[in-house]
Amino acid sequence: MKKVGIVMGSDSDLPVIQKAVAVLRELEIPFETHVFSAHRSPEEARAFSLNARADGFGVIIAAAGMAAHLAGALAANTTLPVIGIPCKGPVFDGLDALLSTVQMPSGIPVATVGVGNGANAALLAAEIIAVSDEALAGRLQCKREADTAAVLAKDASITERL
Ligand code: RP5
Secondary structure (H helix, E strand, C coil), X not given: CCEEEEEECCHHHHHHXXXXXXXHHHCCCCEEEEECCCCCCHXXXXXXXXXXXXXXXXXXXEEEECCCCXXXXXXXXXXXXXXXXXXXXXXXXXXXXXXXXXXXXXXXXXXXXXXXXXXXXXXXXXXXXXXXXXXXXXXXXXXXXXXXXXXXXXXXXXXXHC
16 A cells, blocks of 8 residues: 655644544554655755655655645655645744645645644545555545444434433
8 A cells, every 4th residue: 555654844743743643543554754844954855755656655744834835845846645734833823834835826736634634634645545445445434434423422412411
């Protein structure tokens, strides 16, 4: 199976990445994590992205905050799908990173999930890989059904309590 490459701009983004890692582990998807910054270590970020397809990756997840260039910078050097996770910074509550990540000019797309939503980034990565992997598609379907059952259990519990 293709690996998911997870890149964070700083180790301070780790709490967001941990949500993605939990989902990838649950779905038994191989992944590799790195700290590469579009600003602080641009050569390493570029090399990772340039080599990602040859290195066995199928999707890249990129998490960054503030002037969040990371997802776009990685996308510039690969035709693999890149999923951006905007992270909250000390001001603007993540709106700065959201706009920086989602507002890519035409030609270099970044699929952007909600601020801090590592779980959705991993699920989207899984859905992309599952296009050509029936076993993974089955695990995704099971997870979807389990998540629905959990919501229905909450419905029953609230109705009973109130
Ligand atoms: C971004 O700047 C990182 O992705 C992080 O979200 C933010 C702050 O980084 P640190 O100053 O905490 O290393 O590049």
